[in-house]
Amino acid sequence: xxxxxxxxxxxxxxxxxxxxxxxxxxxxxxxxxxxxxxxxxxxxxxxxxxxxxxxxxxxxxxxxxxxxxxxxxxxxxxxxxxxxxxxxxxxxxxxxxxxxxxxxxxxxxxxxxxxxxxxxxxxxxxxxxxxxxxxxxxxxxxxxxxxxxxxxxxxxxxxxxxxxxxxxxxxxxxxxxxxxxxxxxxxxxxxxxxxxxxxxxxxxxxxxxxxxxx
Amino acid sequence: xxxxxxxxxxxxxxxxxxxxxxxxxxxxxxxxxxxxxxxxxxxxxxxxxxxxxxxxxxxxxxxxxxxxxxxxxxxxxxxxxxxxxxxxxxxxxxxxxxxxxxxxxxxxxxxxxxxxxxxxxxxxxxxxxxxxxxxxxxxxxxxxxxxxxxxxxxxxxxxxxxxxxxxxxxxxxxxxxxxxxxxxxxxxxxxxxxxxxxxxxxxxxxxxxxxxxxxxxxxxxxxxxxxxxxxxxxxxxxxxxxxxxxxxxxxxxxxxxxxxxxxxxxxxxxxxxxxxxxxxxxxxxxxxxxxxxxxxxxxxxxxxxxxxxxxxxxxxxxxxxxxxxxxxxxxxxxxxxxxxxxxxxxxxxxxxxxxxxxxxxxxxxxxxxxxxxxxxxxxxxxxxxxxxxxxxxxxxxxxxxxxxxxx
Ligand SMILES: Nc1ncnc2c1ncn2[C@@H]1O[C@H](COP(=O)(O)OP(=O)(O)OP(=O)(O)O)[C@@H](O)[C@H]1O
Ligand SMILES: [Mg+2]
Numbered sequence: 001x002x003x004x005x006x007x008x009x010x011x012x013x014x015x016x017x018x019x020x021x022x023x024x025x026x027x028x029x030x031x032x033x034x035x036x037x038x039x040x041x042x043x044x045x046x047x048x049x050x051x052x053x054x055x056x057x058x059x060x061x062x063x064x065x066x067x068x069x070x071x072x073x074x075x076x077x078x079x080x081x082x083x084x085x086x087x088x089x090x091x092x093x094x095x096x097x098x099x100x101x102x103x104x105x106x107x108x109x110x111x112x113x114x115x116x117x118x119x120x121x122x123x124x125x126x127x128x129x130x131x132x133x134x135x136x137x138x139x140x141x142x143x144x145x146x147x148x149x150x151x152x153x154x155x156x157x158x159x160x161x162x163x164x165x166x167x168x169x170x171x172x173x174x175x176x177x178x179x180x181x182x183x184x185x186x187x188x189x190x191x192x193x194x195x196x197x198x199x200x201x202x203x204x205x206x207x208x209x210x211x212x213x214x
Numbered sequence: 215x216x217x218x219x220x221x222x223x224x225x226x227x228x229x230x231x232x233x234x235x236x237x238x239x240x241x242x243x244x245x246x247x248x249x250x251x252x253x254x255x256x257x258x259x260x261x262x263x264x265x266x267x268x269x270x271x272x273x274x275x276x277x278x279x280x281x282x283x284x285x286x287x288x289x290x291x292x293x294x295x296x297x298x299x300x301x302x303x304x305x306x307x308x309x310x311x312x313x314x315x316x317x318x319x320x321x322x323x324x325x326x327x328x329x330x331x332x333x334x335x336x337x338x339x340x341x342x343x344x345x346x347x348x349x350x351x352x353x354x355x356x357x358x359x360x361x362x363x364x365x366x367x368x369x370x371x372x373x374x375x376x377x378x379x380x381x382x383x384x385x386x387x388x389x390x391x392x393x394x395x396x397x398x399x400x401x402x403x404x405x406x407x408x409x410x411x412x413x414x415x416x417x418x419x420x421x422x423x424x425x426x427x428x429x430x431x432x433x434x435x436x437x438x439x440x441x442x443x444x445x446x447x448x449x450x451x452x453x454x455x456x457x458x459x460x461x462x463x464x465x466x467x468x469x470x471x472x473x474x475x476x477x478x479x480x481x482x483x484x485x486x487x488x489x490x491x492x493x494x495x496x497x498x499x500x501x502x503x504x505x506x507x508x509x510x511x512x513x514x515x516x517x518x519x520x521x522x523x524x525x526x527x528x529x530x531x532x533x534x535x536x537x538x539x540x541x542x543x544x545x546x547x548x549x550x551x552x553x554x555x556x557x558x559x560x561x562x563x564x565x566x567x568x569x570x571x572x573x574x575x576x577x578x579x580x581x582x583x584x585x586x587x588x589x590x591x592x593x594x595x596x597x598x599x600x601x602x603x604x605x606x607x608x609x610x611x612x613x614x615x616x617x618x619x620x621x
Contacts, residue, residue: 053528054615079530090525090618094230105217107530115215147529 001184002081002154003064004029011049011059012209019045021209023059029154031186032177034197036214037206043190044087044159046206050188051084051157052077079107083153085161087190089144091132098128101147108151118146121176137164145173149180156180156187162196174199220535224542227522234518235543239551241511245504246555246594252500253586254559256493261581264482266348270475274334274347275453275461278471284449286468291451294464300456304330306433307447315386316375321427323387325444328434329359334452335410347475355381355405360432365401368428372406381406387429390445399435501593508597512544512605523609524617537606544602552594 006027013020019042027033037043048054049061052074061068063081068074078084091100101124105112119125122142127135135143141164148156156177162170174196177187189200197203204211218226228235279287284305291303304327312318326333334347352358357366365385367375375383382404388396409426433441451470455461462474523536563580570578 048615051528053618054613073533075527075530075532075535078528079532082530084528086528086618088621090521090528090621092522092525094227094522099226102215102218103526104529105215106220106223107526107532107535109217111217112215 001029001152004081004154004186005062005064006050006155006186007060007062008050009060009062011056011061013042013045013049013054013056018209020049020056023206023209023211025050025204025211027155027186027188029184029186030181031202032181032189032200033187033202033204034189034191034200035204035206035211036191036194036197039192041206042209043206046211047157047159047188047190050155051082053084075107079104079151081153081155083148083151083156085141085144085148085156085158087159087163089140091140091143091147093132096129096131097124097135097143100132100143101128101150104147104151110151112150112152114150114152118149122146122172138166138169141165142169142173145176149176152185154185156185158187158189160190160192162191162193170196220538221542224539224546227539228543228546231519231543234515235547238511238515239547239554241507242548242551243554243558245507246552247558249497249500249504249594250555250559250590251562252496253590254563254580254582256489257583257586258563258579258581260486260489262578264486265579267475267478267482270348270478272476272479273454273456273458274475275455275458275465276334276347276473277451277453277465277468279449280469280471282447282449284447286470287449287451290465290468290470291453294453294455294461297464298455298457298460301453301461302455303451303453305449305451306330307444307449309389309444309447311388311390313385314388319371319374319427321371321387321429323389323429323431325433325435325441326358326360326430328432330432331359333358333407333430347473350407350410352405352407355403357405357407358430360430361404362432362434363399363401364432365403366405366407366430367403368407368426369409371427371429374427379403385429387431391440391443392445393443397440399431401429401431401435497589501597505597505601508601509604512601513608516540516605516608519609520612520617521621524614524620527610527614528618533610536610537603540606540609541602544605545598548594548598548602552598555594 004027007025009024011020011023012018023046025033035043035046045054049056052068055070057070061070063077068077091097092103095103101118102115119128122145124142124146127139127143132140132143141161145158145161148158158177161177162173165173170193177189178199181187187200189196191197203214205214277287277290284307287305291305294301295303306324306326308322308324310320310322313321324333333350335350352366353369354372355366356364360366367385372379375385382402385401385403387399387401389399390396407428407430410428436444451465453461453465458474458476462472462477465472465474519540526536527533567578567580570576
């Protein structure tokens, strides 16, 4: 497990209108943060910036003591540290579920022993050889979660990971996350579900472009 | 679980995007076919236009007197044989006569020097307006050199004379003298040669049977006194020289009709060079158009894949990896298309050849100069590399978040 010490401070981001104004957040191994906020307030934008797939406008992003440049290509860092569960899953439609889950291996060039365990835990066995477009929303979500966790990332960024799941599956995911947290991974989870949010140690609200505790 | 190899992954993605690549491939195959087809058909045209000229012996120069007087030809013969080493020349002439033995058919008699080893025919060509020569082929029986009292006739005449005659047979030939008298000579026909041109026998308005009839006899048929008294002689000098240009230059000083193979070949080379220039220009324009066309197609194919690229980059694929994958896919598609284009054009050329053979009976030879082949290979492979690389680099151009939102 990689050590993680991530700090963002005074981060801002605007499209045509300001979305994030002055966001500060610190994450370490074992942090479990959930973020609530109304639709369109910038939660996904914040997660994208944390996940280094979108540049920020101003502010500082320090990862393990190293200040990152806002426009650089951080593919090595993404591959090494981050597991992403996207709000709209982002599975490659031309590949099967199995191929989608295993995709990160192509870029890390490492072996993994986790594939079978995840498939069992998330009950993915019957889906493995199906094409993505034939899956339901909840099925896609479970596939996306398996892909994010495959390589044991030390930071899991999950954008409404339980949004499309029934209560049973939601509990499976939340307990999976708590287990991950115990093993030392940091988790940031965006959710609209206050009950799910309570699984985290810290619940934050994004409002007016600023993160605040409840 | 082991990671799969990247090239394996590129092949997989190619197979999964077969439909969109098939559309791209149609344009690619079409483009490469146009290019290769243009090279092949323009080269073949050049080759087929001039193949007889280039297969003619360059050493041959033929000169005809404009009158019955062979004096100028005799002077020329002496000059070239004396002044150009490695030069031989022989003077002969044609007379025409009728064969009473066979219904008065008109026949052209070539009176060859004794022991003449070979006879040339001239073939005129529409393209370069100059005559060139080919050796006359013997198709049956014996050929040249002719022994004393022997003759070779052409196929048309033989057809008129057979079935009553089979080789060898005796032929009586009357010769008209300048004083109006006639002398009769008997020769033994020992061989049949090909016709010099293809005209079917016909009866003219006076009811005389006309055909492309030709008899070759040797001068030894006549005494030295008889020879200059033959009526309506058309004298002809055949020069065989290691320096044909010089021989032709000598001949040009006289008032003669001149057919020099070397000049015809030089003119053909000039024509080919002129064509090569326009060909290069057209090829350049074609390349430009193809590049634009292919660029557009690749851009289209790429925009279908932006979402996939976004996902892969978000999962940690570096720019280099993405470039590698798309480059590999691009190269596979391009090389496949080049191969298909080659097959397509080969097939088309075969059909065209067969069509020519069956419909017009002409032997069309497909021909590609090494220069054109090289140009096609370099430009198609070059374009493949360039466009695939461009394709690949553009794949990493936009922001990941934007690519993800492009779904
Ligand atoms: N590429 C973009 N160009 C312009 N505006 C954008 C872009 N991406 C996001 N936005 C806008 O930024 C704001 C924040 O978007 P974001 O996706 O972060 O919201 P969110 O909090 O995740 O909402 P939801 O809960 O509905 O997912 C929205 O108003 C959105 O319209
Ligand atoms: Mg969102």
